[in-house]
Amino acid sequence: MAWDELKGATATVRCEPSGREVVVAHDTSLVDAVHQACLPLGQSCNGFVLCGFCRVRVLAGAASLTPQAAEEHRLLGTLHAGPDERLACCARVAGPVTITTDYW
Ligand code: FES
Numbered sequence: 001m002a003w004d005e006l007k008g009a010t011a012t013v014r015c016e017p018s019g020r021e022v023v024v025a026h027d028t029s030l031v032d033a034v035h036q037a038c039l040p041l042g043q044s045c046n047g048f049v050l051c052g053f054c055r056v057r058v059l060a061g062a063a064s065l066t067p068q069a070a071e072e073h074r075l076l077g078t079l080h081a082g083p084d085e086r087l088a089c090c091a092r093v094a095g096p097v098t099i100t101t102d103y104w
Pocket residue numbers: 042043044045046047048049050051052053054055087088089090
């Protein structure tokens with residue numbers, strides 16, 4: 001299904017290890033989903049893809065996230081991030097996703 005065809009759909013974002021889940025609208029950023037789950041998430045650049053503090057590890061559902069744009073890919077490379085890591089300010093959801101951080 002094309003990304004635009006999912007407008008009006010919802011997706012579940014699960015945060016481990018707490019297991020806290022939120023149901024968010026299609027195309028919600030992971031950072032907004034985490035805030036809706038009332039969990040803290042580091043960030044200092046307000047989504048300008050400069051700090052990398054919003055980095056999360058995707059435990060399941062990576063295919064339900066928007067692909068990495070060049071700026072996210074570049075910053076994750078600078079941070080030596082693993083292949084399962086994404087910047088929560090960049091990644092937007094279209095299906096069930098499970099994520100974690102080092103400090104939850
Ligand atoms: S909030 Fe700074 S890179 Fe995501």
